[in-house]
Amino acid sequence: MTEEHTSAAAPRRRNVRGEATRARVLVAALDTFAAQGYHGTGTRDIADAAGISQAALYVHYATKEELLFQLALDGHRAVVEVVRDAAEQDGTPTERLSAVVRAHSRYHAVSRKQARVVNLELGALTREHRQEISALRRELESIVRGILVAGIESGDFRVIDLPLTALALLSLGFDVCRWYRDGGTWTADEIGERYQEMALNIVRNS
Amino acid sequence: MTEEHTSAAAPRRRNVRGEATRARVLVAALDTFAAQGYHGTGTRDIADAAGISQAALYVHYATKEELLFQLALDGHRAVVEVVRDAAEQDGTPTERLSAVVRAHSRYHAVSRKQARVVNLELGALTREHRQEISALRRELESIVRGILVAGIESGDFRVIDLPLTALALLSLGFDVCRWYRDGGTWTADEIGERYQEMALNIVRNS
DNA sequence: GTCTATATTGCGATAGAC
DNA sequence: GTCTATCGCAATATAGAC
Structure with missing residues (x-):
């Protein structure tokens, strides 16, 4: 069983967690953008709403x-x-x-x-x-x-x-x-x- | 003829100029806000469009x-x-x-x-x-x-x-x-x- | 009333340890 | 993948000379 097979058939747990965080960040961005506007919202606001540090945003979105x-x-x-x-x-x-x-x-x-x-x-x-x-x-x-x-x-x-x-x-x-x-x-x-x-x-x- | 009479009947020229600049600033703000959005626009952008320094904005608008x-x-x-x-x-x-x-x-x-x-x-x-x-x-x-x-x-x-x-x-x-x-x-x-x-x-x- | 210079704060994005 | 710490820059607003 190759590494590729394992990844395709059963994604490792850290991938699943990563996707969930990515989705939470998106929801946090929606909430903050809606409340304060895009330019009025800082990346720190989004991170706070998502429950992660500001730097961690950049792991999920460039x-x-x-x-x-x-x-x-x-x-x-x-x-x-x-x-x-x-x-x-x-x-x-x-x-x-x-x-x-x-x-x-x-x-x-x-x-x-x-x-x-x-x-x-x-x-x-x-x-x-x-x-x-x-x-x-x-x-x-x-x-x-x-x-x-x-x-x-x-x-x-x-x-x-x-x-x-x-x-x-x-x-x-x-x-x-x-x-x-x-x-x-x-x-x-x-x-x-x-x-x-x-x-x-x-x-x-x- | 008192100072008050003079002011009321014939505003001094610097007032007229001031009002004209105030209006130009407003037009500049309209143009830049329309082009870049309010939060996307800096006071420097407005001042540039109005042809004055950034600091001079604050004489006309707080x-x-x-x-x-x-x-x-x-x-x-x-x-x-x-x-x-x-x-x-x-x-x-x-x-x-x-x-x-x-x-x-x-x-x-x-x-x-x-x-x-x-x-x-x-x-x-x-x-x-x-x-x-x-x-x-x-x-x-x-x-x-x-x-x-x-x-x-x-x-x-x-x-x-x-x-x-x-x-x-x-x-x-x-x-x-x-x-x-x-x-x-x-x-x-x-x-x-x-x-x-x-x-x-x-x-x-x- | 306008200018140059600057104080002060906040921003987006990155570095590097864990 | 997440964190703390920070870089570099741009923001609004003010100080003070002219």
């Missing part, structure tokens, strides 16, 4: 920016996944758009901490990393545009400017993470429901 | 945060003024809501630099300053709600959740400053026109 990038990547992938799942369900264009807007706005209420960091701190990313994130955002717009096209072809929707309407429908959800509070007037589900109705009002051919 | 607060105050007052002017015109609720959404979204395209700083960097304000800004934002929502109430009473509008609809209508405009670019697909006027149509679709009683 730079502070790499932490932000990982958060932005995870967050955007999560939104795209949520929205794509809603878009790919069987149903009329009306049903699919309804599901997409409901899921998107609901996500920005439930996961507003991630969404805030991910939407507000993109300017702190390096040029290359920002471009990688932009691709995911364009994918989101593309999914919405696809449903709008289907609805126009079926006669269910009437849209004057297709790309602009897709942008506006996503804007509704993006802004939720700015003002949503737990225990406020609305639940996340209620927001999804109301926003889905407004979205259909915008595009409905009546 | 802290860097005071600069941000002044920008946030000016920016929010400008939005409230633009929206209130549109809301107070004579006309049906439909016409008034149309004017408000057109003006609001158009403003966030034309003045996107101010709007970005003002909307994205509020977390860097002190608690007291942030509360003062929040009051202006609530005033904005209140204006929109007032028009919605008028439209519901006249039978022109049909709205399920009034405060949430007001929030959503403003969200459309807020997000414009995030993605709008000069020389892009749409002019600011076109955005105002399309967004106004979408807003009426949302609330129209048909």
Whole structure:
């Protein structure tokens, strides 16, 4: 049995611990970035929140920016996944758009901490990393545009400017993470429901 | 002729110069905050952009945060003024809501630099300053709600959740400053026109 | 009111023992 | 892999001459 076999079949315990710490650091970065902003957060703040020394951060992430990038990547992938799942369900264009807007706005209420960091701190990313994130955002717009096209072809929707309407429908959800509070007037589900109705009002051919 | 009379009737030239420099500093802060973010901007960056030494900043503003607060105050007052002017015109609720959404979204395209700083960097304000800004934002929502109430009473509008609809209508405009670019697909006027149509679709009683 | 120079603090990242 | 200690630098704000 070679060393490679052992590593692949049963990772050594220190690897498992390492991965767990890496994840804790990421959560700590999310919490501190959300509370104080990226530039307003020091690596000592992150380390304190993760329960390790400041120097130990650099074993898991090479730079502070790499932490932000990982958060932005995870967050955007999560939104795209949520929205794509809603878009790919069987149903009329009306049903699919309804599901997409409901899921998107609901996500920005439930996961507003991630969404805030991910939407507000993109300017702190390096040029290359920002471009990688932009691709995911364009994918989101593309999914919405696809449903709008289907609805126009079926006669269910009437849209004057297709790309602009897709942008506006996503804007509704993006802004939720700015003002949503737990225990406020609305639940996340209620927001999804109301926003889905407004979205259909915008595009409905009546 | 006393010294007081002279000062009141004809401010000395160094006061005029001082005010002009104060304004140049504010513009420099706007430019640098917009480009690099509040925490990403040093007082040296602001001073360089204003054409003065870093130390001279402190003659005009006591802290860097005071600069941000002044920008946030000016920016929010400008939005409230633009929206209130549109809301107070004579006309049906439909016409008034149309004017408000057109003006609001158009403003966030034309003045996107101010709007970005003002909307994205509020977390860097002190608690007291942030509360003062929040009051202006609530005033904005209140204006929109007032028009919605008028439209519901006249039978022109049909709205399920009034405060949430007001929030959503403003969200459309807020997000414009995030993605709008000069020389892009749409002019600011076109955005105002399309967004106004979408807003009426949302609330129209048909 | 503006300047140069600096006090003071905090930052991101690294060195080296264990 | 984690720690303590520290490097080198940049930050905000102030001092004092002009």
